[in-house]
Amino acid sequence: LLYTIKFEPMLAPDENSIRVRPISSELSVLSNCDGSARVKQGNSSVMVGIWGPVDVRPAKEDPERCVIETTVKAATGHGSPLDAMLEEALKLTCEQMVILTAHPRTSIQVIAHIESEDGSVVSVMQNALCLALMVAGIPMKSMFGGVTCVELESGELAWDPTADEEEESIAKFSFVYESGARHVVHVQSTGESTVEQQLLILQKGRQVVGEVFSFYRESFEKLLRKDVKYQMMLPPIIKGEVLDSLVEPQG
């Protein structure tokens, strides 16, 4: 089952305007996985496949919680230490957001394939991970979304940077927020910055991640619209009117 949605985020253009690239998703891309999603932001594309909860070797199993195993495959070349860092980022986010104690003595396997790299790959991967976990029906505390920001030499901030912008940057900030109180759950910041700058960018990032969360909502509403069981669950009065207004783009 393939559903594709294109979404142009509508952010009011002003001097503080934050430009993000068009984001699109395809859910349930891989038929063998329990859940899968492909997310594209600009020319960066990542596909995540999830199997879980599945059996785990007795040596690795935990009697109280689920064990997360992640693998990241880059677009080209053999494994590199960067892949190990991306695997760790996915694992740490899962450990914060997935309700691990719901499935003890099992494992959730996450495989991420970076199809094309054009900047902000960490965030695109985290977004694909969240959608894949939702499609797989894995219990989570809330949704989560990632944003990346770079500081260019001019001091300007570029959100959702391309690979060229990342090359030229003097500092790079990646945040993952959870969708409830928008607390931060994962941060990876490198390059020179001050404490005030980190906190300021963290707060600004919440605006950007709001766009990501409304995109998730749209993706899922479109997925469920085609789902016969879900349609049958809705009372007949709502089906025609309210559902249409829910999926209309806002603003």
Place this chain on the structure above:
Amino acid sequence: MADDFKIAQPKQYQRLFLKDEVRPDGRAVTGCREVKIHVNTVSSALGSAMVCYGNTRVIAGVKGRFAEPTINNPNSGYLDPNVMLPMLCNTKYRPGMPPDAAVSMSHKLSVLTTDITDLMELCIVPGKVAWCLYVDVVCVNDDGNVFDAAVLALSAALYNTRLPATHVNEETQLVSVDKEGEKTPLVMKFLPVAVTVSIFDGISLPDPTESEEDIQSGTVTCCIDDSSKIRALWVAATLADDVMSATLLYIQKRAAVLLSVLKKVSDRHNTSMSET
């Protein structure tokens, strides 16, 4: 009996101590273990340091080799940090592939040290020969918070690194070390230290021990340099903004203390010093 309880219910064990506002090893909730720094411990290295955070002990050594610069950067040398977590430091590490923690720490150190020194200063003969400085960081005892000790050891080792003078043979064009020549200290653009805070039950516990690392729900690691700027921040915890800013300010203060000790030790060569 206390040991049995600690093994059977590690979280409850920790909670009982935190209720009395102490940690199992007796320090205050926001206290850090005693830090000991010894510099120039490895005489065969260009620079070295041994750092102890309580029982966690890490040794860093800088070894210099001659290498050919890359075609893209013909006037640059190399700086290659690597963290080793051998089996001797902790029973949880098994023989074979380096543990994920070691790979992750090595990558973090290489990200941290990308601009730490002017690589052009390491060039000897442009396009032909340059210094390649391997910084080997070896943990000899892991009692938690190896990363902080590793960064401090790396900084101390690099700060105390002295590059020997080199001599280029006119005829053979071979470069050799001039043993009689004067050594030049390695110039560092900034001096980083890392402070790690573990989150347990919503309480921030800086400088966790191994047993505290096993039960933590999240971790905040921040690298601060000698001008109080953040060089790197890695957070894997669900944090509200006020907790985040309070933690970062605490880390800034702690980093300043560690840097002052590091500088004091290094300005008097071949001595050691400890500070809590």
